[in-house]
Amino acid sequence: MTYCLIVDDSRTIRKVSRDIVESLSLEVAEAENGAAGLAACQVRMPDIVLLDWNMPVMDGYSFLKELRKRPGGETPKVVFCTTENDMDHITRALEAGADEYIMKPFDKVILAAKFRELGLLSETCSV
Amino acid sequence: MTELEFEALRAFLKARSGLALSPDKRYLVESRLTSVCTRFKIESLSRLVWEIKSGRSSALENATIEAMTTNETFFFRDKAPFDLFQDVLLPRYIKERATSRRLRIWCAAASTGQEPYSLAMLLKEAAARMPGWQIDIVATDISNEVLEKARVGVYNQFEVQRGLPIRLMVKYFTQKGEQWQIAPEIRSMVDFRYLNLIEDFSRLGQFDIVYCRNVLIYFDTPTKANVLRRIAQLMPADGSLVLGASETILGITDTLTLDSAYRGLYGKSASGTGTTRPALAGIR
Numbered sequence A: 001m002t003y004c005l006i007v008d009d010s011r012t013i014r015k016v017s018r019d020i021v022e023s024l025s026l027e028v029a030e031a032e033n034g035a036a037g038l039a040a041c042q043v044r045m046p047d048i049v050l051l052d053w054n055m056p057v058m059d060g061y062s063f064l065k066e067l068r069k070r071p072g073g074e075t076p077k078v079v080f081c082t083t084e085n086d087m088d089h090i091t092r093a094l095e096a097g098a099d100e101y102i103m104k105p106f107d108k109v110i111l112a113a114k115f116r117e118l119g120l121l122s123e124t125c126s127v
Numbered sequence B: 001m002t003e004l005e006f007e008a009l010r011a012f013l014k015a016r017s018g019l020a021l022s023p024d025k026r027y028l029v030e031s032r033l034t035s036v037c038t039r040f041k042i043e044s045l046s047r048l049v050w051e052i053k054s055g056r057s058s059a060l061e062n063a064t065i066e067a068m069t070t071n072e073t074f075f076f077r078d079k080a081p082f083d084l085f086q087d088v089l090l091p092r093y094i095k096e097r098a099t100s101r102r103l104r105i106w107c108a109a110a111s112t113g114q115e116p117y118s119l120a121m122l123l124k125e126a127a128a129r130m131p132g133w134q135i136d137i138v139a140t141d142i143s144n145e146v147l148e149k150a151r152v153g154v155y156n157q158f159e160v161q162r163g164l165p166i167r168l169m170v171k172y173f174t175q176k177g178e179q180w181q182i183a184p185e186i187r188s189m190v191d192f193r194y195l196n197l198i199e200d201f202s203r204l205g206q207f208d209i210v211y212c213r214n215v216l217i218y219f220d221t222p223t224k225a226n227v228l229r230r231i232a233q234l235m236p237a238d239g240s241l242v243l244g245a246s247e248t249i250l251g252i253t254d255t256l257t258l259d260s261a262y263r264g265l266y267g268k269s270a271s272g273t274g275t276t277r278p279a280l281a282g283i284r
């Protein structure tokens, strides 16, 4: 089963994202900041990371840079999911190795479209 | 609106836009045409039908037709038809048209432009392989309202996130507050024109590739057959037609054949005579 790690400091967002991702038949784990996210990757490398930008302890950008340096850390698809909705942030994220970028607010349609584009959803998934 | 008035409206829509509304779609008519009544200061749907029947206002007729169209679309919709374009059709025609270096593409129901712009971006990405080529993308629709939006090429955050890969967004869009505008270099590749598929379109000329997606579903079988036959007439022997995910030509026309290797891709039948199969002639 495709395994998705959600890294976001907002419990509400984690819950919303988890519900959507689970409805797409993916397995989900959560982390509340970048450091906790890296620890989770250490235990099991996800197929996809849904990543917030601004978080205490370690932000999403630092998480991504660190993840990409680690053994096996180049494989997960990383999708930023953030309120930083400007070209500057998007470009920085891509340069740091992000695969996709979702500007909040988002919904199931957008998330499914991005996952499909990354080849993480089956063709028959109807969203 | 009485039953007779509803019937008259259905007949009008069928005759003018091909839209085949089933008798149980009364609610749809009511929900979509109320705003037309408001705009034209018409007090009821009954009155609207009466005005249409009088034939006095073509503006009202067009507004009614437009209001009944479904314009849902998004960038790279269903993904597969665009992978097909990039991985199969483009390489094929780059080879086949190497001498003429000319490629003509038609999006036959383009709505707000996401489909032709998706193709235009893919062509731009392939530009290095097509130096000196003349490429036409003609994008048509029956609704002037959606065409207007398509020509402007400005989309909201929801629209640019639904199917458009972020790298292409960064490359080909500029941010205007909450909105995203497509680059002039992409916009200028697409020629948007008003066109009603149930009317004669032979003057458009020949097209190597035709995308006619998610519009035939609104027509009845004889209308579908008729439109498909006329589309086939605009295709050269090696032309390609791409239909929507839920659409098929099966049992509708023999002027086209399914490409067995790729879902949704059709070519011209070698034996295609431009008429429907004898067995189906009765339904015309």
Ligand SMILES: C[S@@+](CC[C@H](N)C(=O)[O-])C[C@H]1O[C@@H](n2cnc3c(N)ncnc32)[C@H](O)[C@@H]1O
Binding pocket: B016, B017, B018, B069, B070, B071, B072, B073, B074, B077, B108, B109, B110, B111, B112, B115, B140, B141, B142, B143, B146, B195, B196, B197, B198, B212, B213, B214, B215, B218, B244
């Ligand atoms: C659902 S959209 C499809 C857009 C796009 N091809 C896609 O698949 O995403 C259908 C479009 O067909 C247009 N349409 C409906 N009847 C038509 C007709 N008779 N001639 C031309 N366009 C028509 C509508 O205005 C609408 O924009």
